[in-house]
Structures are given as C-alpha cells and as structure tokens.
Amino acid sequence: MTFDEFEAQIQQLIDEDRFAEARALLALVRSEDFDRSSQLLAGYESMLIGLAAWQAPDMPGRFVEHVVDKVRSTTRHEDAVGTGRGWGTWLPYLSMALAASMAAVMVSPAILYDREVAPIAWRQLLSGPVTAVDERVSAPEPTQVKEPMPTIANVEPTVSVVLHETMDSKDRFAHGSPLDELAMSWSASDSQLFGGTYYVETAPLIESVSRGLRPLTETMGSAINIIKDSTIPGSQPLPSAGTPQASRPGDHPSQHQQSFPA
C-alpha cells in the first residue's frame, strides 16, 4: 500500500467511525512509505484527540437577553413599516393612478378621431403602385412625376408592407383632432354664458389651433402623412407641417405615385 492509499484508507475509516482499525493498515504500507505513513497516522490521531478535547468557551450570560432585545426591536421596526404610514403603502396606488393617466392620454386622440376626415384607401399600397386616394373626391388625371421622391424610390416590396401598415395606423391619429366640428360650433348656451363676444373673438384662434393641432403627426414625423395631405386637392394645406411638400401649390396626387421595384 502506498502512502496515498493509506491516507485514503484512514479517511474512509474516520468517515465510518472506525479509526481504531487504521493501525492494522499501517502494516500493509510499503517500506519506503512507512515512516511518512506512521507520522501521518499520528497526525490524524492528534487531530481527533484535539477535536474531542475542544470545548468551546461559554458565552456571557447577557448574550440571551441581548439577542432577545434585538429580536424584539427588529420585530417592532417591521411592524412599524407594516402599518403603512410610509410611502411604501401608497406607492402601488400612485403607480396605478399614473399608469391610468398615461393610458387615458394615449387613448384620447383615438376617441376624438373624426372618422369622416380621412377614409383614405391605403389598401392600394399593397396591390399596386403607391397612390394616395381620397374617396370623397374624384381623382384628377394622373401626371408624370418629374423627379421621383428619393425617400420612397428604390424601396424593396417587403418594406412597402411595413410602410403601409405604419402609415395606416398613424393616419388614424394624424387626422383626428381634439377639437372637431361639434366642439367648435356656436350654440345658444354659449351665447348665454359668454355674452357672445368673447367666444366669437377667440373662435378664429381656436380654429387655427385646432387645424394646426395634429396629434402625433409632427411628433411621429410621418413623412407619408405630409405627402398625402399635400397631394390631395380637397385637403387643406397644413400650416404647421413645416415641410416643403405640405404647402407646395399645385401638387397633384399622381405626382406622388411611386412604383416600387418588383
């Protein structure tokens, strides 16, 4: 038996609480490892004697009281937190209220959307060349575009589907206005309330604001919407669009016909 094997045997015997049998194994160790193995056996024996002799010093008597006090104070602190006087209790409610407010802000343009303003047949984008058509107006004769729109030209067909969907979803909001016709109409009750003068004076201002107020259009930066507005003859130019296309006179829907490469 080698030195390593002997040590493994000792470990196994200790595991099995049979250390006393180790000395018999020492006789099986080869002669060149005998001295080392003998010393090793003495080492394990000393370790076990030392372990058995170890007596942990007792703790001071105040220990128990100290721990109990700490436990009690910790519990008290947790109870105080649990009573809900702090911010922690209100935070979930505040979060929910904030979330509800944000949802209301996001949904309001859709609620106020005037569906008669812009029923544009964007479906045509999928089936053929890009053509913005207002169904309420008869489309004039198409004319050739002198200069193709660089932003749309040479777009792959797969992109056109994405583009169409984006336009369609944005269009719903872009044409909605928080101040619709009903809201701006002058009624008898308004006359009673304001005596007629104040509201009449401010009406043009409100109208200009409402026309310029196109939720999500500017912020979303939808170039397609701007192109559509500027190319439909019946639609008003956007005073706030801020792009050359929006106010270019004489624009024609067909000018913006773009053919996507096959």
Added chain:
Amino acid sequence: MTELSLLVDECLAGDDTAARQFIDRFRAKVYGLCLRMVGEHHEAEDMAQETFLRVFRNLDRWDRERPLEPWILTIAGNRCRTHIAQRSRRAVSPLAEEAVPDHRADPHVVKQLAEEVHLALQDARVDYRQAFLLFHDHQLSYQQIAEELRCPVGTVKTWVHRARAEIVRRLVARGVVQESTYDVRRV
C-alpha cells in the same frame, strides 16, 4: 407536535420567554461553531448573535419535516463564511498563530492540542471548514450536510477529507503531533 415545534410556535407568537429558551437551547452549539469558523471570541459572539436574529426572522420558513439544529447550524456557518469573506476583502491579517492566544487556553497538553487543531482549522478553506465542523463537531452525516449546504454528497465528502488532510499536515509541520503509541510491526 414535538416539544421543539411548540417552542417555535411560541417564538413565532412573540413570546419572549420562549425565545430565551430557544436561544439557550442552541447557543452553545451555535457559538461553538462560530468560534471554530471565525477563530476569535468577540467575532464569534457577534456571529452567533446575528445567527439567532436570522433564525428568528426566518423561523416561519423552517421546514418542520426536517431537523431544526442542522438548519440553525447551517445558517451560522453561512453567516461565518460571509464574515470571513468580508474580512479577507478588508485585507485584515488573518489569524496569526500568535495573534490568537486565547485567555482560556489550558496548559494541559491535550488542551494545547485542541488549540492547535482550532488554529489549524482557521487556515482551511472556509467551505472545507464548514463541512468539517458540521461533520466532526456537530455529528451531521454527509447526507445532512449536503442537504443543508445544497451540494452533492461527494463534494461534501471531498471538502471534509481535504480539511482533515490540511489540518494534519499543519499539525505535523508545527511539530505538535504526538508520537503514535500504536505498536506497529514494520513489514
């Protein structure tokens, strides 16, 4: 319901007397393990205190199907391991042999041997040390230690064996090993 379960229930109900009984029942073992792990009396006392605080905080999570003592000792061992890791990060010199002359040391040879083993244990890797102490000082089986420490039985066995080997080599190196009294016939 066992007596221990009743005691735990009373502790959970906030009974101070039960809490005192509970601490009294386990403090010697907890403190003993902590002292073996961290090697210094005051630190061991702090660790024991923190152990009991953790035990009381998590007493409702104790699985009553399992023995309570190994659970408490594992909490104590883990707390000590964390403390040792923090101590080593602070680069405080570990327990030098001369730095830990315990005032309770006994001049008797066997007692000195016990101190030597205790010191040797401080040099063992902390996870080896924890497994070793749970096996030797607290008589937990490898299976129990593995369950408490959530590691394979083989790993625990390896840790305990390595701890023993390290301690023995240190004892041999320090020349404190008693000559074997075994009557061995050389082959």
